[in-house]
Amino acid sequence: MSDNIPSYFQSSPDAEGYYGRFGGNHYPPELRSALLELASSYQELHKSPEFHHALNKVRVGLQGRPTPIHYLENISKQVGGAQMFIKREDLNHTGAHKINHCVGFALLAKQMGKTKLIAETGAGQHGVALATAAAYFGLECEIHMGEVDIAKQSSNVGSMQLLGARVVPVATGQSALKDASDSAFNAYIEQHKHALYAIGSAIGPHPFPMIVRDFQGVVGREAREQFLSITDGTLPEHVVACVAGGSNAMGIYTGFIDDPDVILHAVEPLGKSDELGQHAATLSYGRPGTLHGARSIVLQQDDGTPAGVSSIASGLAYPGVGPEIAMLHEAGRLSVAAISDEEVINTFLRMAKFEGIIPALESAHALAFAIRLASQRPSSERILVNLSGRGDKDIGYVLENYRLGDQPDLS
Structure with missing residues (x-):
């Protein structure tokens, strides 16, 4: 390994959520308390044998791992x-692999007392996985998806709706994944007191990239x-x-x-x-x-x-x-x-x-x-x-x- 890549889980990310010069939390101040709560709750649950036992049970029985x-x-x-x-x-x-972190976020939301999951999706695989996890754990689910992708991935849209999720069409920009992410982030800002943003990839402010990586x-x-x-x-x-x-x-x-x-x-x-x-x-x-x-x-x-x-x-x-x-x-x-x-x-x-x-x-x-x-x-x-x-x-x-x-x- 390159000398400037330290052992993964020991040093990445640092206490401020940085991976080298990348990462951190460049998000609106009104969400800082919510993200601190998420980081604290995750770090506590990540050390809990009971949490991992519950997660592994779902991985085997629901996911098929x-x-x-x-x-x-x-x-x-x-x-x-x-x-x-x-x-x-x-x-x-x-x-798809998306369900690996979706069931993790759903279990995390339940442990934090949240009642709803919010996310974006592009191809629809993350949206279907999150809708599935939400249905399993008894949570509301709101999926933001670009209109271009809704037209292209109609079968996945139908699956999300069948699973009980609300699909929010996004018509701004290119009406694609980046725009769906913008829309979902804004919805999280408005609803963070009762909802958890189950981000679709290893992106966003700390602690989202770390949580997704760990679950994946x-x-x-x-x-x-x-x-x-x-x-x-x-x-x-x-x-x-x-x-x-x-x-x-x-x-x-x-x-x-x-x-x-x-x-x-x-x-x-x-x-x-x-x-x-x-x-x-x-x-x-x-x-x-x-x-x-x-x-x-x-x-x-x-x-x-x-x-x-x-x-x-x-x-x-x-x-x-x-x-x-x-x-x-x-x-x-x-x-x-x-x-x-x-x-x-x-x-x-x-x-x-x-x-x-x-x-x-x-x-x-x-x-x-x-x-x-x-x-x-x-x-x-x-x-x-x-x-x-x-x-x-x-x-x-x-x-x-x-x-x-x-x-x-x-x-």
Whole structure:
């Protein structure tokens, strides 16, 4: 490990919620007491065996954990290079990794005496997971979602409503994930006395990035133990995750962050091109700034305002990254790559045809890069990809916009 990356849980974040120079609490003063209450309550409950017992009970019974690691035998043979494995977070109840922190936030809300959960969603996977957790724990639920994503992800909207959540359409800005986050933050300011903001990723002011990372850490802990078991005690050479806010990435990175020989790859959406506004590749093209209450790396216009973004994957259409992702990138712990919409669709179709797995378009970014990487690495190396979600939500969009008769590119 790089000398300037200390042991994860011992020093990140610091007492003020900073990861190096990123993070902190840059939020309206009227919420400071609520965030201090949240941090205090979380730190107390995080040390409680009873809390973890209750959380693990839900993880097993409701979620279906542990999720397995699966070898992509067919595509690995096609590529002829490094061997590819996936962590099957798509097999979670509700179809994605998001439920890992949603059940944690719901249990935390109950313990704090809150009666409602508020959140944003892009692709809808976080919204469905939170609505599920709220229904299970008997809490109200309010989900803010951009109108563009509501139209694109109608099945997930229906699921949220069926589960009892109120879906709030957001028509400002690009009507996408960033705008839904703005709307949800504002709702939390108004309702914080009785509601908890169950943020959708490892973003926002302290303590949100830490809480999401900790709840998602179950992915990395399981993956490490499982990989050691199936490979007779050796670790993968590469761990790959798609990155926007960073919840799935921080989840799987946690299991390998202290292993210097394991390369952590962050895969961003290149969208339609590298022109500002046509992608959401923040680590590749962003610069330090403040977004949603935290210092991080942000895609910005010349005047410092957040830039417009584009990605075929609604859950990655965000002009920033979580502060811990920013810190790891600046310290040189992450290898960064960007994948175009075209390559994502090719991988989406290829996974379905040759592996019998339909991945979320978000996850297909990580898989596309893994295929590219595998072709460049020897067969003795292993690549572990966090398959963060399934693609049921994306089937309608793909069928409407792409020709299934086209053969996936096997190069």
